[in-house]
Amino acid sequence: MSDFYITTPIYYVNDVPHIGHAYTTVAADVAARFHRLKGDRTHFLTGTDEHGQKVEQAAREHSMDPRAWTDSMIEPWRKVWTRLQISNDDFIRTTEDRHEGPAKAFLQHLYDSGEIYAGEYEGPYCVACEQFYAESELIDGNCPIHGRPVERLKEENYFFRLSNQADWLLGDYYARTPPAVRPEARLNEVIGHVRGGLQDISVSRPSLEWGIPVPWDPKHVIYVWIEALQNYITALGYPDGELFKTFWPGTHLIGKDILRFHAVIWPAMLHAAGEEPPRTVFAHGWLLVRGEKMSKTKLTGIHPDQLLDAFGVDAYRYYFLREIAFGQDGNFSWESMVARYNADLANGLGNLASRVLSMIVSYFDGVIPEPGPAAGQEGLERSVSDALPSYLEAMDAFAFHEAIDAAFGIVREANGFIVAAAPWKMAKDPAQRAQLGTVLWSAAEALRVLALLLWPVMPQACERLWAQLGIKDPLSGHLLEEAASWGRLAPGTRVSKGEALFPRIADAE
Numbered sequence: 001m002s003d004f005y006i007t008t009p010i011y012y013v014n015d016v017p018h019i020g021h022a023y024t025t026v027a028a029d030v031a032a033r034f035h036r037l038k039g040d041r042t043h044f045l046t047g048t049d050e051h052g053q054k055v056e057q058a059a060r061e062h063s064m065d066p067r068a069w070t071d072s073m074i075e076p077w078r079k080v081w082t083r084l085q086i087s088n089d090d091f092i093r094t095t096e097d098r099h100e101g102p103a104k105a106f107l108q109h110l111y112d113s114g115e116i117y118a119g120e121y122e123g124p125y126c127v128a129c130e131q132f133y134a135e136s137e138l139i140d141g142n143c144p145i146h147g148r149p150v151e152r153l154k155e156e157n158y159f160f161r162l163s164n165q166a167d168w169l170l171g172d173y174y175a176r177t178p179p180a181v182r183p184e185a186r187l188n189e190v191i192g193h194v195r196g197g198l199q200d201i202s203v204s205r206p207s208l209e210w211g212i213p214v215p216w217d218p219k220h221v222i223y224v225w226i227e228a229l230q231n232y233i234t235a236l237g238y239p240d241g242e243l244f245k246t247f248w249p250g251t252h253l254i255g256k257d258i259l260r261f262h263a264v265i266w267p268a269m270l271h272a273a274g275e276e277p278p279r280t281v282f283a284h285g286w287l288l289v290r291g292e293k294m295s296k297t298k299l300t301g302i303h304p305d306q307l308l309d310a311f312g313v314d315a316y317r318y319y320f321l322r323e324i325a326f327g328q329d330g331n332f333s334w335e336s337m338v339a340r341y342n343a344d345l346a347n348g349l350g351n352l353a354s355r356v357l358s359m360i361v362s363y364f365d366g367v368i369p370e371p372g373p374a375a376g377q378e379g380l381e382r383s384v385s386d387a388l389p390s391y392l393e394a395m396d397a398f399a400f401h402e403a404i405d406a407a408f409g410i411v412r413e414a415n416g417f418i419v420a421a422a423p424w425k426m427a428k429d430p431a432q433r434a435q436l437g438t439v440l441w442s443a444a445e446a447l448r449v450l451a452l453l454l455w456p457v458m459p460q461a462c463e464r465l466w467a468q469l470g471i472k473d474p475l476s477g478h479l480l481e482e483a484a485s486w487g488r489l490a491p492g493t494r495v496s497k498g499e500a501l502f503p504r505i506a507d508a509e
């Protein structure tokens with residue numbers, strides 16, 4: 001058992017969430033639930049990024065004061081996370097005092113130790129990214145991410161001596177094993193970037209009203225990205241809080257669009273301040289719609305509710321983590337979501353559960369039979385034992401698609417086992433009664449293990465399946481590795497068939 005601290009990016013509240021934001025949060029939730037089920041002491045943080053020009057502009061466009069605007073935006077975000085069954089332990093808003101105070105103290109500390117100095121910035125800025133760019137990074141003079149015109153800034157800024165950290169980043173941080181930055185392609189990307197030379201970076205903006213004042217020069221506010229990154233430690237009660245002492249350094253799940261902030265600037269600032277850098281920064285790919293990064297700005301944003309209404313929360317969570325190799329870009333489409341739902345969930349797992357439970361109802365009055373003499377279940381038993389180590393390794397490595405596939409190996413094996421054993425034939429022959437017990441007990445045992453392995457991804461459906469198997473103590477109270485070993489299903493308990501876990505969806509719907 002160990003300590004596990006996982007975070008999502010904190011989301012800008014200029015608008016409501018879309019499925020791109022939910023992608024990161026669901027993945028972080030799956031990791032958090034997996035670690036809790038393993039018995040790790042786990043802390044899971046998400047929250048909102050509320051300062052900066054972009055949020056201020058959104059407030060003005062709605063003729064609202066930025067504070068009133070951000071307050072009004074919290075509900076829509078929290079609601080989506082509740083609906084998606086997100087089990088975060090904390091939710092930080094950067095407008096909270098518990099953030100502002102320590103964020104100032106952190107910056108003051110860097111200033112006092114000579115890591116921050118006054119200078120002048122001249123160059124492009126993209127408000128949608130809240131990011132300073134080098135001329136060479138623009139594409140046709142536009143922001144490389146948003147494809148829109150940038151602002152031209154010429155202003156007094158305070159600068160952080162990022163350039164001082166290049167040797168430490170290259171010689172120490174990026175050389176660590178296990179790697180701190182993942183997947184490997186992202187590690188290579190940041191190494192290439194840092195080798196290309198690091199410039200000092202702006203940490204303040206003059207004359208913006210909406211932000212945290214720079215403590216030694218309150219005419220400036222802290223540049224939104226700089227204070228936003230600090231949420232990961234202010235939420236833990238940096239510098240003295242117990243949570244900080246227990247859980248830092250942690251793991252940041254992010255999208256690849258914000259890799260440099262997390263894998264270059266953030267570790268560098270922490271190192272300069274004498275703190276530990278993040279243990280892991282894992283950058284996933286983009287959700288694409290018609291081949292482009294989904295975004296509200298480009299009007300391709302889809303609200304999670306649209307999909308939740310049609311598919312339910314379990315299938316929603318399942319789809320995105322199974323369909324896309326975590327780390328790579330992936331396309332979203334309704335067609336592929338319906339296809340996956342029907343093939344894997346309705347016809348695969350759901351059908352297996354309903355078959356096994358109905359046969360226990362029909363042939364054993366709804367009571368789980370004793371396993372008797374061997375009845376060809378050895379292959380299934382082996383597939384359950386083999387799935388566990390692959391599943392654990394994949395989950396630990398954030399390879400959610402592989403972990404799910406390892407569990408679904410059991411579904412395939414169990415469906416094949418039932419077809420081969422043909423319990424409906426055995427049921428007609430009283431001489432085969434004991435073997436029939438073995439077949440149905442084994443199939444139910446496979447379902448029990450599946451409920452455990454798939455719970456981090458599909459908590460509601462797996463808890464229902466668990467209850468349908470008649471198991472009284474709650475699923476999440478078990479320790480995964482111990483509970484997922486073959487042979488623990490108690491005979492004699494009463495199953496309940498209940499409603500189908502995943503009713504088929506007609507393509508036209």
Ligand code: MSP
Pocket residue numbers: 008009010011012020021023024049228229230231253254255256257258285286287288293294295
């Ligand atoms: N506020 C900053 C993060 C500060 S963290 C200290 C920010 N916010 S954001 O709301 O614009 O986006 C946050 C994250 O949402 C992205 O990094 C990414 O994880 C996720 N995504 C937003 N759009 C996405 C896709 N189209 N696809 C996948 N993830 C996406 O940046």
